[in-house]
Amino acid sequence: MEEPLEPEKIRSAIESLIFTSDKPIFIDDIKKLFDNLEAPKIRELIESLQKELIGRSSGLRVIEIAGGFQMVTSPDNAEVIKSYYKIKHTEKLSGPSLETLSIIAYKQPVTRIDIEAIRGVNADGVIKSLLEKNLIRIAGRKEVIGRPFVYGTTRLFLDYFGLKSLAELPKIEEFAQQDILLDVKLASGEGDITPLSKEEEEQLQIGEQDANQKDP
Template identity: 40%
Template sequence: MNKNEQLGVLESLLFAAGDEGLSTKQLTEVMEITYIEALNLLESLSEEYEQNQARGLVLLELAGAFQLATKKEHAAYLRKLVESPRITSLSQASLETLAIIAYKQPITRMEVDEVRGVQTDGPIRTLVARGLVADQGRAEGAGRAKLYVTTNEFLDAFGLKSLDDLPKLQEPGEDEVQDELDLFFDKFNRMEEE
């Protein structure tokens, strides 16, 4: 694989890793390259973003993990996107992710992934951007993954005084559980449409 192909793979991996980022150790294992090669690729990608002012991304290193981020000067446009009134309802994936976080908080992204059976990077980013979910520190153990919890905005959006007001879940397999969750999220979507 030539250097340009390696840079493309690196960029894809960083994009897929999202806010978690990737360590050089992870890059060396996944890309099957040496530590020095990983550092050189990271440096090349960072320089490419810096030199090409038309690019909207930068490469950051935070707490030993590398991640892609948007440029600060584009913040106003990103804010407009998140706050846009025509982008109000949450996707089914975001609603499912929100329900899992609400009932099992604090919870890591990987734990949410296990419950849903698919990756939830996008839905979690959406929920954080909307202020419905927040990062509440790190889990103990290897990797120290972020722990996610619901926010006061979540309570306000759903008209709840506390998490104790969430619909009670019954034994799995009972149709009433799904009915209650459907009513819960229908209420949220109606509120957003108003």
């Protein structure tokens, strides 16, 4: 029978897991790898690791993002890293994209008709672009005339804006000085939301694959 690992060895293993993962790693995923190690203890070890990295002025940090943990470089070293690797800034979202994304984030699940009613312009192109960037997803259909798709945000949306959850979104009142009117009734009316059927999901996946193959 194997002896249980000491906390320091477990913390070391967790550090390696977070370091090698290219996406946030979740406590539940870590829990599956260690017998009799509960979630609170895992969080305690991760928090200990976070303090240790900061305490010795490490060039790495462990941050909590989108409900998981990821290792990143220290923000203190950002300029040095940019200079060395000549890192290009991530492509910024356009004004219409940010506006549409804000509407979806606050009003989700929301239809294209609702988005266009709030923005006052056609939203087909912007929605397509946000879907391609995986910042939004088709969350189902609204049970009104025509059964339109409804859209919601993705986990990548949380990652992109450094949020743990949608609860961390700024309050709608903070947009009072902007032209976006989020506190309005939905143009599509009231209706239940139905998840996509398995067949619809498969058709959408096939459509995405075909579109990717056509891209140069």
